[in-house]
Structures are given as C-alpha cells and as structure tokens.
Amino acid sequence: MRVARFAGDDDPRYGVVGADGDTPIIAPLKGDPLYAPLELTGEKLALEDVRLLAPVIPRSKVVCVGKNYVAHAAEMGGNVPEEPLIFLKPNTSVIGPGEPIFYPKQSQDVHFEGELAIVIGRICRNLTAEDAPKVIYGYTVANDVTARDLQAKDGQWARAKGFDTFCPLGPWIETDFDPSDVRVRTTLNGETKQDGRTSDMVFDVTTILQYVTSFMTLLPGDVVLTGTPDGVGPMQAGDHVAVTIDGLGTLTNPVVADD
Amino acid sequence: MRVARFAGDDDPRYGVVGADGDTPIIAPLKGDPLYAPLELTGEKLALEDVRLLAPVIPRSKVVCVGKNYVAHAAEMGGNVPEEPLIFLKPNTSVIGPGEPIFYPKQSQDVHFEGELAIVIGRICRNLTAEDAPKVIYGYTVANDVTARDLQAKDGQWARAKGFDTFCPLGPWIETDFDPSDVRVRTTLNGETKQDGRTSDMVFDVTTILQYVTSFMTLLPGDVVLTGTPDGVGPMQAGDHVAVTIDGLGTLTNPVVADD
Structure with a gap:
C-alpha cells in the first residue's frame, strides 16, 4: 500500500x-x-x-547513517566505519516532492545524496533482529542534501545537513517493500549520477535499527536514512534532482537560489 | 515568572x-x-x-553550541571556533529534574556539562540582533550529558550526546531573566566541579540565535543549549549531579546504571 x-x-x-x-x-x-x-x-x-507533501513530518528526528556504502566511503576519502556512523537532521529540514531545495548563500558546494528512508511505525528501544522489522511502517525515498564545504569546515554536520529544505522525502510511503536489494538511482537534469543497490549497504536495515535503538528511542513518524551510494556531486540553482528507488517511486525537487 | x-x-x-x-x-x-x-x-x-517534569519537550530539536567558553575549549584540547559549533540532541534525550540519567553500558566515561538553555517561544528564521530577544520564551537549566569516549570514537556526536536521558532540563522556565552575566555551577555529590559565568561565553545568546536561524527554522518549544564552562568531568552510577544557575534554580539528577 x-x-x-x-x-x-x-x-x-x-x-x-x-x-x-x-x-x-x-x-x-x-x-x-x-x-x-x-x-x-x-x-x-x-x-x-x-x-x-512530504509523506511524514517526523515528530522527533531524522536519524541518518553516514558512509554506509563502501564505494561512497571511498569517494569521501575514508574507510567504512566499524559501527554505523550516526548523525541527525532536524525535522525542520524536511520538504516534500516538487518543493524547492533552497541553495544557501553560506555554501558554494551543495550535493545530492539519494537514499532509502525507513519510516518508523511504533515506539521502540533496544530492538532485537527479530523485532526490528515489526516497527517499520514503510519506506520512502530521501535526498540527504549536504553542503559539502560546510561539512568539512564545521566538523559536526548539523549545519551542513540541517538547512531548511535539505531533507526531501517522498513521494509516498510504501508499506509493502523488501529493502534488501533494490536499485537507488539519482539523476541531475536527467543525467544519471548515482546508481547503486541497497544490497551494497555495509549495515542493513535491521542492523541499523538495532544499533540506533541501542541508545535512542525511536517514535512513530521518525525517519531513518540508510546512507547513499557513490556518485554524489554538486547541484546548482536551476537544476532538477530526482532520486528513484525501484518499487518506491521517484522523488524530484528543483534547486532554487535562496535570495 | x-x-x-x-x-x-x-x-x-x-x-x-x-x-x-x-x-x-x-x-x-x-x-x-x-x-x-x-x-x-x-x-x-x-x-x-x-x-x-522537564519544563518543555521540544517539538522539534535541541540545538547545542560546542566549545563556547574559552577555558572549556582549552580543556577539550582545542581553540574556540570562529563560528558557533552547532550540534543536535534529539528530543528523546530530554528528561526532567530528579529523573535518572541512565549510564549506558556502551560508555565508560559519561560526563556532566552544566549549561544555560534558551527556550524558543516563536517560530523564527534569519533573526536580526534586534529581533532575537523577542523570540525567547524564557530560560532554564540544562545538563548536556556526554559519553566522552564515544564522542571521540564516533567523530559525529549524535550517539555520544543523544542517548535517552542525556538532556536533563529544568526545574522550570524563567521568563524574566538577563542571561548576560550569571553564574553557572555544577556540583557532583555536593562538590563543585564547574563554576563559570555566562559573560565568558564566546558567542552570546543573541549571536547564537542569529547564527542558528541563519540556516535552520526554530519552532516554539525548541531549546538551544549555549555551551558549558570548564571543569567537565566523569560521573558514576550512584552519583547526584546538580547544575545551578543564579536566578534560575537548580537542576538535580541521579545517575543510575542502565541494566
């Protein structure tokens, strides 16, 4: 559904x-x-x-996993972490399909990162592998928009990934979906830039949820982003970015200068 | 009030x-x-x-400023940042006065960080210095509890500072309060560990709010933590930690092993 x-x-x-x-x-x-x-x-x-609109506005948080695809970790100049690398995006960064990603004046290097997103359906803490799938309401498509220059400059990623409009979600939540091996593709103005498969994730959906809930309660409506494949790159005002996940749909957003 | x-x-x-x-x-x-x-x-x-209870549960986020006191930046082995160093704590980490801080099994080095907290009263973005004070509902006392070992290990601070119970707030919100030069003191089992003044902040309340809202919308009920003075240190299960800010009150929490 x-x-x-x-x-x-x-x-x-x-x-x-x-x-x-x-x-x-x-x-x-x-x-x-x-x-x-x-x-x-x-x-x-x-x-x-x-x-x-965005199919969900998290009541609490967007939890994200960094460097969860080997080839992306390599293009970022690092190895895969031993444990999932967790960071947060604020719910104020969430927008829906078709809504503009505002290109902030503070950055000169805003990147797309197409990702599979998990939507949480039940309050949960300390999940077992057996129980993890039961708390998932469904899946949607995400773009973990990132100001790459500020990410390097700040060290902590709250600003670089937390600007208003930097978390497009949509177009809807698919409740019947097997996330284990699907294609994740990002195009910029129609040209393919990222083309990965979720089977290349270092930590799978169950492992991510077990890890996150080992320290943090997840609430219904919270969203967990599972990392991006390689091929990330810059966008410019005037561009259209589209993330497609087979079986889920396409999330398209224009990039607009923030005047 | x-x-x-x-x-x-x-x-x-x-x-x-x-x-x-x-x-x-x-x-x-x-x-x-x-x-x-x-x-x-x-x-x-x-x-x-x-x-x-916690005087507010942020609908959206707890925004924090790192290394905002010169002496604390020095004890962490670094200089003061040129711009405020922003990170996020999830609202699921918030607890109230008297509620236990659970000492997680994942850490062997959990620290207190006593801080002044700003409670936001109005939705705001791109604040001017003149308008920043108008969006403040009031102030309360915070403890930015931090798993120091995981902070160093993970790089990103979402886990180290985001555990459930790692953001005590309280005892209440004072709506009439001048934050410019008040004493911030943290005691552990009655012994003074931190003793600073807000006048030693690198970035003051107005500057912090201008900076944060230059990239992120703040919502009513959002909380902004303004950084901790020097003297941070470890707590153990069985300890009682108390943060006192003159004119605001005392926030006391027991530390309890997470079994």
Whole structure:
C-alpha cells in the first residue's frame, strides 16, 4: 500500500495511492494512518489534481547513517566505519516532492545524496533482529542534501545537513517493500549520477535499527536514512534532482537560489 | 515568572511557580502556555506535593553550541571556533529534574556539562540582533550529558550526546531573566566541579540565535543549549549531579546504571 500526504483546504490530509482503471488516484483517509486506524473517506481524487507533501513530518528526528556504502566511503576519502556512523537532521529540514531545495548563500558546494528512508511505525528501544522489522511502517525515498564545504569546515554536520529544505522525502510511503536489494538511482537534469543497490549497504536495515535503538528511542513518524551510494556531486540553482528507488517511486525537487 | 510542567493524573500539566506566604506553591494553568493564552485554573498546589517534569519537550530539536567558553575549549584540547559549533540532541534525550540519567553500558566515561538553555517561544528564521530577544520564551537549566569516549570514537556526536536521558532540563522556565552575566555551577555529590559565568561565553545568546536561524527554522518549544564552562568531568552510577544557575534554580539528577 502506498500512503501519501497531500495538501488539503486547511490541514494536510492522508490518502492511499492507487489506480482507477488507467487513472492514478488517491483515496483520502480519515486522520493520520500512523496514529489512527486506516479508514477511507470514500472520496476518490485524481492524483494529478493534488499536491503531494512530504509523506511524514517526523515528530522527533531524522536519524541518518553516514558512509554506509563502501564505494561512497571511498569517494569521501575514508574507510567504512566499524559501527554505523550516526548523525541527525532536524525535522525542520524536511520538504516534500516538487518543493524547492533552497541553495544557501553560506555554501558554494551543495550535493545530492539519494537514499532509502525507513519510516518508523511504533515506539521502540533496544530492538532485537527479530523485532526490528515489526516497527517499520514503510519506506520512502530521501535526498540527504549536504553542503559539502560546510561539512568539512564545521566538523559536526548539523549545519551542513540541517538547512531548511535539505531533507526531501517522498513521494509516498510504501508499506509493502523488501529493502534488501533494490536499485537507488539519482539523476541531475536527467543525467544519471548515482546508481547503486541497497544490497551494497555495509549495515542493513535491521542492523541499523538495532544499533540506533541501542541508545535512542525511536517514535512513530521518525525517519531513518540508510546512507547513499557513490556518485554524489554538486547541484546548482536551476537544476532538477530526482532520486528513484525501484518499487518506491521517484522523488524530484528543483534547486532554487535562496535570495 | 517561573513556568513549570508537572505530572498530572493523566497528561502533564503546566503551572506558575510562586509562594503563598513562606510556602512554595504552583498555580496550575489551562493548557500549554507556549501555545495557549496564560490562564490560571484557580487551584493552588504545594510545590513539594507535585512531581516536576522537564519544563518543555521540544517539538522539534535541541540545538547545542560546542566549545563556547574559552577555558572549556582549552580543556577539550582545542581553540574556540570562529563560528558557533552547532550540534543536535534529539528530543528523546530530554528528561526532567530528579529523573535518572541512565549510564549506558556502551560508555565508560559519561560526563556532566552544566549549561544555560534558551527556550524558543516563536517560530523564527534569519533573526536580526534586534529581533532575537523577542523570540525567547524564557530560560532554564540544562545538563548536556556526554559519553566522552564515544564522542571521540564516533567523530559525529549524535550517539555520544543523544542517548535517552542525556538532556536533563529544568526545574522550570524563567521568563524574566538577563542571561548576560550569571553564574553557572555544577556540583557532583555536593562538590563543585564547574563554576563559570555566562559573560565568558564566546558567542552570546543573541549571536547564537542569529547564527542558528541563519540556516535552520526554530519552532516554539525548541531549546538551544549555549555551551558549558570548564571543569567537565566523569560521573558514576550512584552519583547526584546538580547544575545551578543564579536566578534560575537548580537542576538535580541521579545517575543510575542502565541494566
């Protein structure tokens, strides 16, 4: 099932994405499916008529794993860490599909990083390997936008990865998905820049969730980014960046100068 | 005015701390004063009869400044940064006064760091020096608990500073407070370990808020920690750590082994 969040008249609404014959539609839900039972309103809207938003705004945090693909760790000039390298992006950095990534004046080297994102469905701590899959609500596509120059300058990555708009998520959450071996591809203005497979992750989804919850409680709606394949590179204002994960969809965002 | 949050029968409640003659009392409020107009219920409770909680649970984030006192930067073996060094603690690390700091098995070197904390009252971005004070709801006391061994090992500080219980806040929020030159003192089992003054901060409250909001939107209830004076050191299970800021009060927490 694909669960999307979309702009309503007042507040955002949620819906299930499907098809009516050949027409992609969205069937609105009552309430937020992360916190309320799944109940359709009975409406049917053409998908092209609604504006999709980030499928989830984490109540608490976006937890990220750095250098989780061997070839990316190498292109960053380092080895793979012995344990997952964890950092945080604030929920204020989250935007949805189609929303602009603002290129900040403070940076001259803003990079894309296409990633698989896990959406947490249940409060959890100290997960076992057996229980880890049970707390996953679903998966979506993420772009861990990074000001590469500030990342090197600051040492801590909170600014370089925490700018408003630096965490595009979407287009929806897929609740039935096997993350073990899927293609993750990033294009810039249509040209392929990253092309990896999740099977090349150093630490898989279960291991990441076990590790993170060994020190930090995860809450429903928290999002965990699983690292980026090699091929990261710069974007410029005017560019369009798209991250595609097979079975999930494509997350596209324009890059716009922050004036 | 001192605004506290305390355990109610079901949900946490908020109240104004004061005195009835010589007896410290708390006058409960309707709703959360960060989001609702200030309205007393008319009740009066003895302060000693209520259990205080963290005065705020950030909806979004705890933003922290590292190495913001010259003498502390020196004891950490480094110079003062040219710009504020920003990192994040997750809101899941927040606890209140009296609640236990759990000493994790993953660390053998957990340190206290007493700090002044700013509580944000209004959504803000790109603050000017003139506007920065207007977004401050008040101030409270914080302990930026840090697993020093993991901080060095991981490079990124998300784990070392992000464990559940590693962000004690309290005992309340003081809304009328001049942060420019007050004493910040940390004791361990009654023995003074840190004794600094906020006038020794490298970057003052206004500069910190201008810097943080130059890249990140702050939301009502977000908390900004302003750095710790020198004298940081280890705690052990069984210890009691207390951070006192003149004009704000004392935040005391026991340290308990995480079994």
